[in-house]
Amino acid sequence: MAKSRQHKAESRKAILDSAARLFRERGVEGVTVAEVMQDAGLTHGGFPRHFSSKQELVTEALAAVFQANQDAPILPTDSLQVFAAAYLRPQHREAVGRGCAFAALGSELVRAPDHTRATLTAEIRRQIDELAKTTSREQAIGAWSAMVGAMMLARIADNEAFSDEILNGTKAFLGA
């Protein structure tokens, strides 16, 4: 087992990647620190060398997701309609662990500590600003809210036909 400084950075990245995926898939409280570490190929004991608490891991993992999405956006932002059509695809609904963090964790994040909320608020702002480049600010806000809400509702729905109707209905509503 390598113990170099470079290896530590790689471990940290692996932990953040595992955390970001698992938290979105199962919720923050649905995943233990030990599970995250195991998923990253480590054991639970090494955790304190990287993060001082689980909450810090949550904040850092979300920040990493947002940074990655800023550096290399997954969805096209040519226009609001193009973005919405991509966001509202069934593939996104199924890939919870790699999809929008707000749709996956939104209602839990409402109760996150201040430091985490600050990171989240900045990302909401960034996302709206990005979309507002090709349309009005009100459209950007309303449409993105619709996407996030629709994705969440489509995931709650227990049958595919109705879930699809939510996604497609919202897509049509947004002219996408």
Next chain:
Amino acid sequence: MAKSRQHKAESRKAILDSAARLFRERGVEGVTVAEVMQDAGLTHGGFPRHFSSKQELVTEALAAVFQANQDAPILPTDSLQVFAAAYLRPQHREAVGRGCAFAALGSELVRAPDHTRATLTAEIRRQIDELAKTTSREQAIGAWSAMVGAMMLARIADNEAFSDEILNGTKAFLGA
């Protein structure tokens, strides 16, 4: 302490009311069974007389909220715009414990067991059907998604001005 049959029904109702409020305020995993019972004026030991598990309480509490909202709707449904204007008020944002269960618990409910998801799916359907009485089905789906998403995002935002902008922007987007 009364132990009559009537009193048991009253206790059950008190437990459901407390649960529905506390779960929405703090999340399902953020509230213990003991806290719900205490809030209802009882101790934790009486819980099994009413519900066989915490998960059953979650399902029943949500079902009760939906039933109550169907019997005596809180928000006006005269038109989609009127409903949206009422839904997106700051008072709703602040009253998490008495507000929309989807905005308060949505992302946690995605991972709820089948039985709970069935109840939730039925309520989503009912809500959309209700709104679709005064507009197109696509409008009903897209607009309601926008309301739920906007309320969640507005609650995540850590400053009131931006939170208000999300609510008002969505309101304007929906023509409300």
Next chain:
DNA sequence: TTGATTCGATGACGATTGTCATCTAATAAT
């Protein structure tokens, strides 16, 4: 009135989980 039920209280148990102490081995510093 008497006996059977059962609501709700007290108390405890077992499982889970975040965090920390300690040990080891490999790396970095001198």
Next chain:
DNA sequence: ATTATTAGATGACAATCGTCATCGAATCAA
């Protein structure tokens, strides 16, 4: 080369929490 650091493993601890056992007291059936 020798020493000091430190990433990461093993193991344990304390706290939390869902659930159940048991008991007392009040109600309902007879």
